[in-house]
Amino acid sequence: MRLLRTVDANPEHPKEECGVFGVYAPGHEAARLTFFGLFDLQHRGQESAGISVSDGARVRMHKEMGLVTQVFNEEILKTLPGHLAIGHTRYSTTGSSVRRNAQPVSCTTMDGDIAVAHNGNLINAAEIRHELEDEGEVFDTTNDSEVIAKLLARETDKPMEDAVAAVMRRVKGAYSVAVLTPRQVVGFRDPYGVRPLVVGKFKGGYCISSETCAFNPVGARIVKELGPGEIAVLDENGVRFVQGVPKERPSMCMFEFIYFSRPDSEMYDTFLYAARHRMGEELAREQPAEADMVVPVPDTGFPAALGYSRVSGIPFGEGLIKSRYIHRTFIEPDQRMREMGVRMKLHALADRIVGKRLVIVDDSIVRATTTKQIVRLLFDTGAAEVHVRITAPPIRYPCFYGIDMARRGELAAAKWSVEDIREHIGASSLGYLSVDSVVKAVGQDKDRFCLACFNGEYPIDVPSDLRKDMFERPKVGAFATVRSGQGKFEFPEDEAGSRE
Ligand code: SF4
Structure with missing residues (x-):
């Protein structure tokens, strides 16, 4: 089966x-329930999907490259009998995008097979892998989940909670993990709680999920969000x-x-749609603009654009339409189409924007390439002014905890001032939401969050080899200090990047 990568609707994100x-779920087809759960987690990863299932004795698995609906059908689900299961949708942040790195990964133990599915990034995975290889372990994949599975397989003489706790003492980083044994499903979360994991209950069983939106198809309600360092x-x-x-x-x-x-998920007792609406309201207060219409960049900009419109009094209007099936194509665009960039994915509604002063609301700017294309598309279509407003603060530092952003040298806000970025993207004005206002919009204490990509304060200490990989080589004598939750470390200031 030859599968090509999906087309990202907005590579700026x-x-x-x-x-x-x-x-x-005794008495239920766990694989079918998991299929529908994964369908609602598709936005978290579109490269591969997999389900491991157990009938109480034997663990079976199916995984493949592609979207959930491309990987599974009725025939395949029939080969996965059992009342307990785990599943995974993957975007690769460690390990290359190949079938063998699809998850769950399985491992044979004296008590039967186990399967592991993981969201996050272990910052000491390479170190543990080398230690295990020295002790004779052979790895089939290059992903972190196999490291967790191998460690867990060595502890299965213990009760499951103790085995998992032993693994948690060994690994470092951000991880929310689902484990399947022949008779149990286990979820656990790193001691900082960087990635989400929530437990739900429905008539006939229990479930765990990265997000509550996946509870809808099984009819589950929240039992509790796992706390940092907690096991279910x-x-x-x-x-x-x-x-x-x-x-x-x-x-x-x-x-x-x-x-x-x-946006229909709930986390930290906060509804995401409402939090994003409040981010838009705060953005209107912090970064006002004189304009005729507030336009969301679809789809994620919608609630914030509505919030911006409500506080500013500027009418909300759709000015950009996203090609609805862009995520569903596995046919690579040709070079000419790739050069068209954002125009393949977003279309401007000329009759609504010609001659108008627009406020464009989006959630983030990483490299600024796509934002620049959107601004150009709107001006080419006839907009009089394009004011860009962003609900994330400027992203100045790379992420080491499972998010594929960019190396520091590629981040627009690490290289340039806000005015430089405005000039680069060709906008009439540019405004970001501040860190304090993002926190205020979510409605929680600031010290409950990782904000490292905005402020460089990494809650989990990052080993120097990983830092070196993600930060630029130093200019002689030019260093800045990044604060860490576990002491301070220095990183080299990167050189000013050249304009694209
Ligand atoms: S660095 Fe940014 S993207 Fe990464 S975990 Fe922290 S807040 Fe999330």
Whole structure:
């Protein structure tokens, strides 16, 4: 089966990481429930999908490159019998985009096979992998989940909670993990709680998911969001929660609220749609503009654009239409079409924007390439002014916790001032939301979040080899300090990037 990569509707956005889902439901087809759960987590990863299922004795698995609906059909689901399952949608942040790196990954133990699905990034995966290889382990993949699976397989003489806790003491980084054994589904979350994981209950069983939006198709309601360092075990006794390792300062990824998670999900007792609407309201207060119409960049800009419109009094209007099926094509555009860039994915509504002064609301600027194309598209279509407003603060630092943003030298806001970026994208004006206002819009304490890509304060210490990989080579004598939750470290100031 030859599959090509999907076309990203807006490559300006940071890339989603992964979605995990698990279910324990006696009397139900767990694979079918997991299929529908994954369908609602598709936005977190479009490269591959997989489901592992158990009938109480034997673990079976199917995974493949492609979208959930391309990987599974009725015939395949019939080969996956059982009442407990885990599933995964993948966007690769570690390990290359090939079938063998699709998840879940499985591992054979004395007590039967186990399967592991993971969202996040282990910052000491390479170190552990080398140690295990020295001890004779052979790895089939290059992803972090296999590291977790191998560690777990060595602990299966213990009760599951103890085995998982032993693994949690060994690995470092951001991880929300689902594990399937022949008789249990287990979820666990790193001690900082960077990536989300929530437990739900429905008539007939329990489930775990990266986001609550995946509860809808199974009719589940929230039991609780797993806390930092917490484990949930789903089995014949129901669900039980155990503190696997002591919790550190909670550091939920702020980008889950700004962009990654679906607007109909709920996290930290906050509805994402409402939080994004409030971000738009704050943006209108902090970054006002004289304009005739507020236009969202589809789809994620909608709630914030509505919030901006409400506070500013400027009418809301659709001026850009996204090609609805862009995520569904596996046919690569040819070179000429690629050069058209954003015009393949977004279309301007000429009759609504000609001669108008527009406020364009989007969630983030990474490299500024796509934003520049959107601004040009609107001016070419006849807009009089294009004021760009962004609900994320400027992204100045790379992410080491499972989000594929860019190296520091590629980040527009790490290289240029806001005025330089405005000039580069050709906008009439440019305004970002401040870190304090993003936090205010979410409605939680600032010290409950990871904000590292905005302020460089990394809650989990990052090893120097990873830092070197993501930061530019130093200019002689030019260093800046990045604050870390576990002490300070220095990184080299990168050189000013050349204009695209
Ligand atoms: S660095 Fe940014 S994207 Fe990465 S976990 Fe922290 S807030 Fe999220």
